[in-house]
Amino acid sequence: xxxxxxxxxxxxxxxxxxxxxxxxxxxxxxxxxxxxxxxxxxxxxxxxxxxxxxxxxxxxxxxxxxxxxxxxxxxxxxxxxxxxxxxxxxxxxxxxxxxxxxxxxxxxxxxxxxxxxxxxxxxxxxxxxxxxxxxxxxxxxxxxxxxxxxxxxxxxxxxxxxxxxxxxxxxxxxxxxxxxxxxxxxxxxxxxxxxxxxxxxxxxxxxxxxxxxxxxxxxxxxxxxxxxxxxxxxxxxxxxxxxxxxxxxxxxxxxxxxxxxxxxxxxxxxxxxxxxxxxxxxxxxxxxxxxxxxxxxxxxxxxxxxxxxxxxxxxxxxxxxxxxxxxxxxxxxxxxxxxxxxxxxxxxxxxxxxxxxx
Amino acid sequence: xxxxxxxxxxxxxxxxxxxxxxxxxxxxxxxxxxxxxxxxxxxxxxxxxxxxxxxxxxxxxxxxxxxxxxxxxxxxxxxxxxxxxxxxxxxxxxxxxxxxxxxxxxxxxxxxxxxxxxxxxxxxxxxxxxxxxxxxxxxxxxxxxxxxxxxxxxxxxxxxxxxxxxxxxxxxxxxxxxxxxxxxxxxxxxxxxxxxxxxxxxxxxxxxxxxxxxxxxxxxxxxxxxxxxxxxxxxxxxxxxxxxxxxxxxxxxxxxxxxxxxxxxxxxxxxxxxxxxxxxxxxxxxxxxxxxxxxxxxxxxxxxxxxxxxxxxxxxxxxxxxxxxxxxxxxxxxxxxxxxxxxxxxxxxxxxxxxxxxxxxxxxxxxxxxxxxxxxxxxxxxxxxxxxxxxxxxxxxxxxxxxxxxxxxxxxxxxxx
Numbered sequence: 001x002x003x004x005x006x007x008x009x010x011x012x013x014x015x016x017x018x019x020x021x022x023x024x025x026x027x028x029x030x031x032x033x034x035x036x037x038x039x040x041x042x043x044x045x046x047x048x049x050x051x052x053x054x055x056x057x058x059x060x061x062x063x064x065x066x067x068x069x070x071x072x073x074x075x076x077x078x079x080x081x082x083x084x085x086x087x088x089x090x091x092x093x094x095x096x097x098x099x100x101x102x103x104x105x106x107x108x109x110x111x112x113x114x115x116x117x118x119x120x121x122x123x124x125x126x127x128x129x130x131x132x133x134x135x136x137x138x139x140x141x142x143x144x145x146x147x148x149x150x151x152x153x154x155x156x157x158x159x160x161x162x163x164x165x166x167x168x169x170x171x172x173x174x175x176x177x178x179x180x181x182x183x184x185x186x187x188x189x190x191x192x193x194x195x196x197x198x199x200x201x202x203x204x205x206x207x208x209x210x211x212x213x214x215x216x217x218x219x220x221x222x223x224x225x226x227x228x229x230x231x232x233x234x235x236x237x238x239x240x241x242x243x244x245x246x247x248x249x250x251x252x253x254x255x256x257x258x259x260x261x262x263x264x265x266x267x268x269x270x271x272x273x274x275x276x277x278x279x280x281x282x283x284x285x286x287x288x289x290x291x292x293x294x295x296x297x298x299x300x301x302x303x304x305x306x307x308x309x310x311x312x313x314x315x316x317x318x319x320x321x322x323x324x325x326x327x328x329x330x331x332x333x334x335x336x337x338x339x340x341x342x343x344x345x346x347x348x349x350x351x352x353x354x355x356x357x358x
Numbered sequence: 359x360x361x362x363x364x365x366x367x368x369x370x371x372x373x374x375x376x377x378x379x380x381x382x383x384x385x386x387x388x389x390x391x392x393x394x395x396x397x398x399x400x401x402x403x404x405x406x407x408x409x410x411x412x413x414x415x416x417x418x419x420x421x422x423x424x425x426x427x428x429x430x431x432x433x434x435x436x437x438x439x440x441x442x443x444x445x446x447x448x449x450x451x452x453x454x455x456x457x458x459x460x461x462x463x464x465x466x467x468x469x470x471x472x473x474x475x476x477x478x479x480x481x482x483x484x485x486x487x488x489x490x491x492x493x494x495x496x497x498x499x500x501x502x503x504x505x506x507x508x509x510x511x512x513x514x515x516x517x518x519x520x521x522x523x524x525x526x527x528x529x530x531x532x533x534x535x536x537x538x539x540x541x542x543x544x545x546x547x548x549x550x551x552x553x554x555x556x557x558x559x560x561x562x563x564x565x566x567x568x569x570x571x572x573x574x575x576x577x578x579x580x581x582x583x584x585x586x587x588x589x590x591x592x593x594x595x596x597x598x599x600x601x602x603x604x605x606x607x608x609x610x611x612x613x614x615x616x617x618x619x620x621x622x623x624x625x626x627x628x629x630x631x632x633x634x635x636x637x638x639x640x641x642x643x644x645x646x647x648x649x650x651x652x653x654x655x656x657x658x659x660x661x662x663x664x665x666x667x668x669x670x671x672x673x674x675x676x677x678x679x680x681x682x683x684x685x686x687x688x689x690x691x692x693x694x695x696x697x698x699x700x701x702x703x704x705x706x707x708x709x710x711x712x713x714x715x716x717x718x719x720x721x722x723x724x725x726x727x728x729x730x731x732x733x734x735x736x737x738x739x740x741x742x743x744x745x746x747x748x749x750x751x752x753x754x755x756x757x758x759x760x761x762x763x764x765x766x767x768x769x770x771x772x773x774x775x
Contacts (some may be wrong), residue, residue, distance in 0.1 A: 240520015244480035
């Protein structure tokens, strides 16, 4: 608490010289730094993955080492996955990092196509291929899916086509994430994004605050409808569950992903080191919304912690149905809060988002 | 009769001069209903023509009768795609359309597929059920009696085993039966089913021609009865969905209209039907993947959005349904926005037209060729179409704000399964 007051005092002193900065601008400035740090973490994790994959391939080391690094990279991505605005969406870089949902297993089809044409397995070949093979989903297939893992171990040496492909993909991933960091840091983009805070909220001009809150809502709707509702079968009329529709069924990372997505929301609302969304709400006399948001997040985190099996399995077992249903409802309550009270407190309108089709 | 009266009225207002003041929200809602009724009526009449051609095909299978049925299927898509703008908001349409236009489908549920070239949804227990070859289907612990193929049976088999890729009915099931799998990938050519797949007795290819014919007829019959149902829901002066809608404040229907336009443009058409297919280079995500009619289906989806905005629909017989429009409401309130929206519609429809021109041109490039890896020209065409729809959606949002529609994404968080 004392630390928080000290920080606030320092911040107040710092901002004393530019008191015309609006609370919205302060939030967006701090949020931008947070996003940049997230992208940097994703990039450095991707580079480590690239290095460890090469060690695995050349030195024949334990597959669990690159697997663990894949998990770390995926975690870094999940933390920043909610950012569906800015440079990352302009070249579909988000899909290059991860292609999902993939109900028809396009990732296996596209990876097999490359493996069947070994001359295509180069960094250039991957960069020019379908977005599906350029990122974490394809790496997950190669490192976790049984036939591919067996192929690694059966050949004894790991220098075959799969290894070349793994190396080419992770090289591409490292390059793509590096480009994303740079694009986010771009001074012109940053200036424009910050300036957009003052733009009219009219559905035509970009506005950083509604970009950010809209992206939070889109992300949490995806968590509810796709990441949880998908495997539960709620997107189908007769609601049959299907474990293959969970996000990380090959690596059993689905629930970890949801947890990181929730913690990312928490980090946006409350970050003692910087001007967070809570402070923006406080500036408008709406601290109560921040409290409510945190309470709903806590509900979700608590419910999530009760599920002690991979989501792929839990959705298929009637014994877990009530917990999963409770979590689904609880996510709905959080989203409802964002959609209504939070947007109202911030005085913004949200337009269409890409979830509005079916 | 009523709509004729309105047409005359609208005409006289136009002549009278300062028109905008007399355009009312009620009038816009009426036009919305008029277009729905006309577009579903046209969907029905073109489906009935399709049925006539299918009857001719099955009674006398030949290349000519098969080709005629294929042409009729493509014609039936023209009004139906223009009806899709009534989805996303009109619950009655949303709950109903899956049986008619569900997609993408695991066609191995219906008929034979090439085992080496068939990619179905993971975990789909019905992906290779092959209803046509299987009078009795064992699935899990139960055995389904499929001996008699009726419209009701097919309707009950939709989402068999819980997978939404199990599409037993509707336009795409009929499309698959008329064309067969498109085994050309991203290379030229559509499905190549031979008419002999419908020949009875000696000469039947790929087996079970009797059941294939029964399936095709039952699916077409179901399509027609479904369309009749929806046409009746929009008929004027009846106790139906349209009457309920018109009994509410006009803002309710206007919100639904705008929500449908924006959702179809952005999430569905630009997103699911174009961006996914393009970025993943995935022919499995092509909308009319058997017939290679995708460019037209996309174009008429967008056309449907334009129809609602301008309150005008050109029917298949060439006559025009016309009335008070959103465009006129906007023009009365904010001429500048009206002009900008007009320009955006022109540009967006232009980039949809470019897809059609390329696909139907001298050296045709169909949608599945456009999405091939490395096809820069094709990718550019699709990207332009996507960007046009995204920009159009932004204008629709602006229009909504101007017309006092505050929240385009209504809060239904706990009810939207």
